[in-house]
Amino acid sequence: MNLNFEYSSSEKIKTDGVLIFFSSDDLKTCSSNQYLSADISASIELGINSELFFGDYNEQKTFAISSSQPRIVHLSGLGELKDVTPEKLRRISAKAIQSIMDTRVKSLSVLIPNNLSEEFESGKLITEALSLGSYQFKKYKTDESDDSRTSEINVTILDPHQVSSKDDIERGASIAQGTNFTRDLGNTAPNDLTPDDLKQIAQDLAEASNGKLKFSFLDEKKMSELGMQMFLGVSKGSEVPGRMVFLEYFPKKAKYTVALVGKGITFDTGGISLKPGKGMDEMKYDMCGAGAVLGIMKALIELNLPVNVVGVLAAAENMPDGKAQKPGDIVKAYNGKTVEILNTDAEGRLVLGDALSYTADHYKPDCMIDLATLTGACIVALGHLSIGAISNDQHLCKSIIQAGERSGDRVWQLPSYPEYAELIKGKHADLQNIGPGGEAGTVTAGVFLQHFVNDVPWVHLDIAGTAWAVKGIDYHPANSASGSGVRLLIDFLENLSESQS
Numbered sequence: 001m002n003l004n005f006e007y008s009s010s011e012k013i014k015t016d017g018v019l020i021f022f023s024s025d026d027l028k029t030c031s032s033n034q035y036l037s038a039d040i041s042a043s044i045e046l047g048i049n050s051e052l053f054f055g056d057y058n059e060q061k062t063f064a065i066s067s068s069q070p071r072i073v074h075l076s077g078l079g080e081l082k083d084v085t086p087e088k089l090r091r092i093s094a095k096a097i098q099s100i101m102d103t104r105v106k107s108l109s110v111l112i113p114n115n116l117s118e119e120f121e122s123g124k125l126i127t128e129a130l131s132l133g134s135y136q137f138k139k140y141k142t143d144e145s146d147d148s149r150t151s152e153i154n155v156t157i158l159d160p161h162q163v164s165s166k167d168d169i170e171r172g173a174s175i176a177q178g179t180n181f182t183r184d185l186g187n188t189a190p191n192d193l194t195p196d197d198l199k200q201i202a203q204d205l206a207e208a209s210n211g212k213l214k215f216s217f218l219d220e221k222k223m224s225e226l227g228m229q230m231f232l233g234v235s236k237g238s239e240v241p242g243r244m245v246f247l248e249y250f251p252k253k254a255k256y257t258v259a260l261v262g263k264g265i266t267f268d269t270g271g272i273s274l275k276p277g278k279g280m281d282e283m284k285y286d287m288c289g290a291g292a293v294l295g296i297m298k299a300l301i302e303l304n305l306p307v308n309v310v311g312v313l314a315a316a317e318n319m320p321d322g323k324a325q326k327p328g329d330i331v332k333a334y335n336g337k338t339v340e341i342l343n344t345d346a347e348g349r350l351v352l353g354d355a356l357s358y359t360a361d362h363y364k365p366d367c368m369i370d371l372a373t374l375t376g377a378c379i380v381a382l383g384h385l386s387i388g389a390i391s392n393d394q395h396l397c398k399s400i401i402q403a404g405e406r407s408g409d410r411v412w413q414l415p416s417y418p419e420y421a422e423l424i425k426g427k428h429a430d431l432q433n434i435g436p437g438g439e440a441g442t443v444t445a446g447v448f449l450q451h452f453v454n455d456v457p458w459v460h461l462d463i464a465g466t467a468w469a470v471k472g473i474d475y476h477p478a479n480s481a482s483g484s485g486v487r488l489l490i491d492f493l494e495n496l497s498e499s500q501s
Contacts, residue, residue, distance in 0.1 A: 001151065003152075004155065013069075016070055017100060018040065019074045023077075023081045035111065039066050040067075043064065043073050053075050055075075057079030057088065058079075060074070060077070086408075093129035096133075097133045100153075108154070124169065126172070127173050128487075131172070131180065132176050137184060178486050179483035182291040182294065185295075186468060186482075186483075195266055198266065198290060208301075217244060227332060229333065230351070242317075248311075254500075255308075256500050258367055261293070262311070263348045265351070266315060269318055271344030282469075288463060295483060300493075305493055306500070324344065325344050328341065335451075335452055335454070339430065340429040348445075352372055352452075356368060357452040357453070377441030378441075378464045381414070383465055384466060386410045387404070387410065388414050388465075389411050390447065400488070416443060421447050423440065
């Protein structure tokens with residue numbers, strides 16, 4: 001579904017449908033809204049008097065209108081105003097567009113409520129949620145007969161009270177587009193998304209950016225010269241070579257530099273430590289960290305934030321052929337540390353480790369954030385509702401947690417006490433790539449990565465639980481990629497930009 005947005009402060013409704021948000025507090029007066037025509041008001045009043053709509057939280061009802069335009073009015077319940085939060089409004093808006101898609105309207109007016117706090121940024125938030133809620137992935141569908149929904153809706157964000165702005169609407173649309181771009185990458189079949197494909201997508205993004213993004217990459221020969229044996233140990237089992245890809249967003253006058261490093265394992269068999277066959281098809285999602293970095297860089301092109309951002313993709317396949325890395329191998333990292341490979345399925349931390357240390361050394365960023373579908377243990381700990389975080393800098397981590405609360409892309413910090421580092425000390429090398437079985441798997445993975453950040457302020461975000469199969473949240477597709485991390489880090493970068501200006 002494609003939504004085309006425009007902003008209008010006009011009072012006139014010239015679309016097939018209209019979406020109106022009502023709280024249960026306003027139910028008695030909602031049909032008398034001065035901006036609604038007599039036909040719309042009559043339809044709303046009939047629905048309320050017939051007790052078909054009560055304004056309850058996330059209640060969605062569509063009523064026909066006697067006029068030819070608009071022909072339907074959709075009422076979306078906010079519940080009691082005192083209980084409305086930005087996250088609730090986000091979910092309400094997403095559920096509303098999913099209901100409206102079934103009506104096959106081709107144009108829609110969305111009346112922005114004027115009784116919510118300015119802190120909600122209602123126009124931006126509703127635009128973002130409508131786009132996220134309407135997401136569908138149909139790249140491989142050849143038969144559209146089972147889907148009666150229209151493929152495109154022209155959406156007018158109607159704001160007669162001017163509680164929002166055109167810029168707000170464009171921001172919301174850009175953030176959602178970046179998120180949906182990441183979702184598309186995650187949902188793409190692994191035979192169509194290899195490390196070379198990720199490299200090409202990054203290059204295409206740079207070429208389409210009007211000079212805002214600069215592209216470069218390291219091939220396996222260059223990584224070998226640099227001593228990146230951790231990364232190369234993972235990629236050598238695949239016929240498809242690994243790639244370390246860089247996108248630089250360096251606007252004029254920006255001084256603060258953030259590095260975003262994404263795990264891009266385009267398919268993970270586990271290598272010689274082979275995964276069970278059940279559910280292995282989902283290992284196409286093991287590149288969702290790199291996908292999130294690409295989605296963020298795509299959004300930055302439109303948002304023009306005054307902060308330097310380096311996007312890094314650590315892209316490889318983890319395959320079990322005759323050249324593959326073996327349990328018991330010892331490899332040397334880019335920063336000189338030696339690592340004993342106890343389990344080849346703990347490969348994400350290996351490619352990320354070399355990417356982090358090279359990025360810290362080469363770019364000298366003010367902070368680094370990595371995103372990775374790193375551990376199944378994170379799903380055990382936090383389920384599919386929160387990102388797990390490990391950090392060496394409490395101030396940075398707190399800023400990201402706050403961004404998670406605002407964006408709905410929530411983060412929970414896990415401990416990284418010095419004693420955890422003892423669990424990954426190697427018997428025959430400096431480090432081993434896993435800790436004791438069944439013990440603090442998410443924490444030890446994060447503590448392993450900390451050895452490669454060169455004391456740069458850093459946060460590790462484990463998105464294993466939130467990158468796909470998120471259920472019960474209206475703006476996330478239940479059976480596919482969610483785009484986890486994009487909205488979180490865009491919010492973080494927006495607030496960082498404001499603090500630096």
